[in-house]
Amino acid sequence: MARVKDGVLLKIDGNPYHPNNFDPDERPPYNTPVDEAKKKPGRLCAKGQAGVQVVYDPYRIKQPLKRVGPRGSGQWKAITWEQAFQEIAAKLKPLRDLNTLIDSATPELGPVANQVLYSAGRTIEGGFTDRVWGNGFGTINKREDHTSICETSHHVANELMTWDEKANRGRKNHFKPDIVEAKYIMLFGSSFLEANFPMVATARKLMDFRAKGGKYVVVDPRFSNTAALAHRWVPVKPGADAALALGMARWMLENGKYDAKYLANANQAAAKASGEPTWTDATRLVVVDPSHADARRYLRADAIGGKKENYVAWSGGGPKEIADAALVGDMEPGEVVVAGRRCKTVFQLLKERVFSRSLAQYAADCGLSVDLIVTLASEFATAGKQAVTNAYRGAVQHTNGVYNQLSINILNTLTGNYDWRGGNGGGGGGYPEGSGVTPLGTVPGGVSAKGIKLNRTVKQYEKDGPNLFKRDGGYPAKRPWFPYATHGNYQEVIPSAADGYPYPIKALITYWNGWPYSTPALRKTFEDYVKDEKKLPLFVAISLNMGEVAAFADYVLPDTTYLEKWAFPGMTPTILTKATPLQQPVVGKLDGKDIGTAPFNPDAPNVYTPVLPNTKTVGDIHIGLAKALGLPGVGDKAFQDGSPLNTYWDFYKKGLQNLSKNTGKPIGEIVAKGGVFEDPGNEYDGKYLKYKYGNVIKIYIEQLATTKDSMTGQYFDGLPQYDPPKFADNTAIATVDEKEFPFQLITYKMAWHAQARTATIPWLMIIQPENFVEINTSDARRLGIRDGDKVRLVSATSPGGVVGKAKVTEGVRPGVIAVSHHFGHWELASKPHVVDGVAQGADPSRGTGIQVNPIMRLDQFKGKVLNTSIQDKVGGSVSFYDSRVKLVKA
Known part of the structure; x- marks a missing residue:
């Protein structure tokens, strides 16, 4: 909520309708008139309050700039937007070649168009920019964002834990505790009072939880503000979070302090019969005979005369197909032989893994005492389904990050807390704005990008790069491949480009990007690479400020602040109700008039002029470049229904039309209230969360167990493990x-x-x-x-x-x-x-x-x-x- 006078932004407060800014007992229902709701502004953190100074920063870039000295020399000249678009487009047009291969000997790399790379640091415009660079230009390198320097191993581990084999992707990448209704929360490298999101809502919920008698534990080598108010501070050795989690799991398994009934449910029907919203793979059989072709895989039911897509459990003394009928499996039948295959249950494999180290060894690994591990395990187990672990950046931004997260997740799985009130949940999510009236991702006349990304994410070296694999002599690869890095690899982009592996790039376009500052060990590699114009012929930076990336660009295109653009920012699972917030310009001009001086008209052209009139929103910059390039997906008849995309508002108008259809709320009301927000009081369904994950939780990760590490040629481990931080060759x-x-x-x-x-x-x-x-x-x-x-x-x-x-x-x-x-x-x-x-x-x-x-x-x-x-x-x-x-x- 912004207070503006005479076209000047004076103050920012929280949107009272938004659950990030008010607790459920304070937040007004959505039908509350705006004039009534704004009498009590919502809360906002210090960063949000200070946003005024972001808009009026005197050192913002005020017009497009073209480099006139060597890269990095700090010498520029001001140019017009028209000149910038035309000159950049002239250099990009020869690279929009969708037919010529980068290398005919390695066709899997894809066409020349892939040698143009777009990298946004932080972005909420991915759906829009994918239209331009993916479906319009045709590069596979359409969106290389920051997530791998943030928390991506957290997301990947949760996706692997919820993997959908048919869709070949994870069902869920983010879970959060139902903080207020929980009894015991363990935070592994997750600072709820300082750094998690949304911080205001998370912090308040944590204090309400504490006031009700809840206990939380902070596992962190640093005594944070969050730790200062905790039940316990556990100063773990950095990177050894898995050792602590597996030590706790060992005690729980040894002492029967886990939910065996939950774990024995082999499918949804069995889970439903026992009142459980989710179930696990604990009773599935895994082929453990290393000489068999199916080694390391779940046993499929076609081996016993069933359907190939189904799995097998051991139940009642024999193998049973896990189909639709309720099936409760045996968790520890020992090693069994089915159709000539030696098998063990997932639970048995987990138990063997956990018991492979003593409590004393786990304690030594994580730098804590055995007594403390036992105390934590006992406290956690006692709280049952209202005990939750939550890990974030501190636990996962390690070389062993995925395994840390998988190990921490095991504690939630042993209690079966998913989707329970006071347990672990996936949040309320949002109302869809990408489709309904007009599919925003459909580009008439557009293309589908093909090939291997520069950073080699979501591809396997041997399988997806067969000619490259043969050319380079097999294992090890020249650089690592990341088959399950579904959220990209930001730190690999520049070093890979510098090495020209698997191919060089010819043009780099960045937005809101702080590579050499924000990324470990990258400054020298970045600066050496971008200074070399032979290696990188074109470098364009879209940037608010002259940051550490923009300073080396050939062209700097100044965008607007977050208070001067449209966006759908999304939600996080901390919020249990459904919401789709809308970000919108609060200062500047629409159709030549100061924002706020007249009622918003969604049917008007709504041409936006920023506070600094010679800057543009990031969307309008992309539209200008795309038009200069003659790309599909912009201009007249850009959408499936034949409507145009000439301004950034055109895109968000379509999104608002979709949101309006999907919620029944008029566009004018959505804009006035800053989004659509489900009323408070819709968090729960009796003893469960209202919005449920409602599917399988994996203990054994078949995808990892059957995928080879590109640097060693060895299979990844399919079970949670403590593995100390290592180099690429697995040396500690x-x-x-x-x-x-x-x-x-x-x-x-x-x-x-x-x-x-x-x-x-x-x-x-x-x-x-x-x-x-x-x-x-x-x-x-x-x-x-x-x-x-x-x-x-x-x-x-x-x-x-x-x-x-x-x-x-x-x-x-x-x-x-x-x-x-x-x-x-x-x-x-x-x-x-x-x-x-x-x-x-x-x-x-x-x-x-x-x-x-x-x-x-x-x-x-x-x-x-x-x-x-x-x-x-x-x-x-x-x-x-x-x-x-x-x-x-x-």
Whole structure:
């Protein structure tokens, strides 16, 4: 909710209809008139309140720029939008070749069009930009976004746990506790009072939970604000979350503290009969004979005369097809032979895996005591289906991230808490806006992109790149492939392009992208690559500010702030009711009139003029480029119904028409209320959540067990496991680095900052003008370091390191160094650039503090240092928490 006077934005408050901003007992019903609802504005965090300064940042880019010096020199000239579009299009047109292969000897790579790559850092416009670059231009590299530097191994693990074999994808990538109704919550690397989302709603729910007597545990090597109010702080060794989770699972299995009845349900019918919304694969048989062709796979029912698409359980002394009729299986029949195949149940395999290490070994692995593991397991099990684990970035942005998440998920599976009130749920979701009247993803005359992505995600090396596999001599691949990285691999794009593997790119277009600042170990690789115009002939950046990426571009196209554009931002599972919020311009002009001076008319042209009139919304920039290129999907008759797409509003008008049809709400009401929101009071269905996942939960991940690691040629493991952080060749990082670099480096997020971009906001920067190198008291004493001392952090692949101020604290585990994100920019208007011969203004405070991402560890393979960061080969996550450093006085 924005307060605007005379066309100037004065204040921002929370939308009172939105469940992110009000608790269910406070939020007005959707039928409440706007004039009544706005009398009590919703809550908003510090970042949201400070959005005013995002709009009126004096150092925003105010017009299109063209580079006139060498890349990175900071020398520019202002140009018109028409010139920018025409010049860029002239360089892109020869690359829109959908018929010529990049390499005829390796046709699987696809056509020349794939050598154009579009990468948005953070984006909520993916459905729109896919029309332009995927269906319009025809590149397979249509959307390489930031998710792998955020939490992607969390998403991938949950997708694998909910995999739909027929659709060949995960059913669900995100679960959250029903916080208020839970009794016991364990947060693994998930900071509900600082960094999760939506933070305001999550934080308030957590405090309501605590006030009702709920207990929560924070598993984190850093003593966060969330930990300060917790029942217990568990300072786990970074990356060893799986060891703690499996240690707890061992105690629960040994002591019968799990829901055996739930686990024995082999299918939906059995689950329904026992009052369970979900069921598991615990009773499915897996072929364990390594010599059999079906080794590592679930046993299919055609082996016993049933349907091939069905599975087999052991029940009543023999194998039974898992079909439609209710079937309760035996979980521990021992090794059985079915149709000549030696098999074990998934539960038996899990138990063998969990029991392969003692509690003492798990305790040593995670750096905690056996007594603490037992206490946590007992407390968790006692709360039953109202006990929930939740993991996020801190647990998964490791080289073992997927296995950490799968191991943590096992605790939820042992209690069977999915879809229960007070348990684990997938949230209310949203009302569809992508179809209904007009399918937004359909492009008349459009194309389907084909080939292998530059970062080799969702493809298998041997299977999907057969000619490449043969050319390169099989295993290991020249660079890792990521067959289950369904949310991309952001950190692999630039190093892969620099190596030209599996092919070089000819044009790079970025949006809201902070690669060298935001991505571990990428700065040098990025800058060396983009400076080489032979390797990268064209580089276009769409950017609000002159950031660390835009500073090297050939053209910089200035977009608008989030308060000056249309979007459907989506929801997260913390919110249990259904909602589709609408983001819309709150300042600027529509059809030449200040927004808010006249009632909104959805049938008007609604041509938008931003606060800075020579900037454009990101959508209008893409439309301008697409028109200059002559691409389908924009201009007249761009949609299936023959209507045009000439402005960004045209796209969102269609989305609003769809949303209106799907909800029965008029477009005018949706715009006035900022979306469509289900009324409070619709969270539950008796003892269950109203909106249920309602499907199978996998313990055994057949997809992993039958897929080979491209760097070793060995199969991935199909079960949860603790595997210490490793390089690409599976060598443990600690065995190589620990002696010389004794500290493990971690980063974290502050509640009042957002990733890389809020250093531009003075209201937030004055809260804490710089960050620190946080070190445990005992470590500091041993090294003779005091608060405020200048210290240097050095890693194996960054001998120069970075210098910052020490902060001595008991709030970080011994042997760990913690440094917050957000600070230490070397661009972002922290220094001046020159436009048309005139030095532009700058604010040096944007460069205060330190940024440790550039010193993080590069990966290596058999002793050879690579040009990319250490990463999770399964989920695709970059590692923020596995680099080892040494600390010396500066």
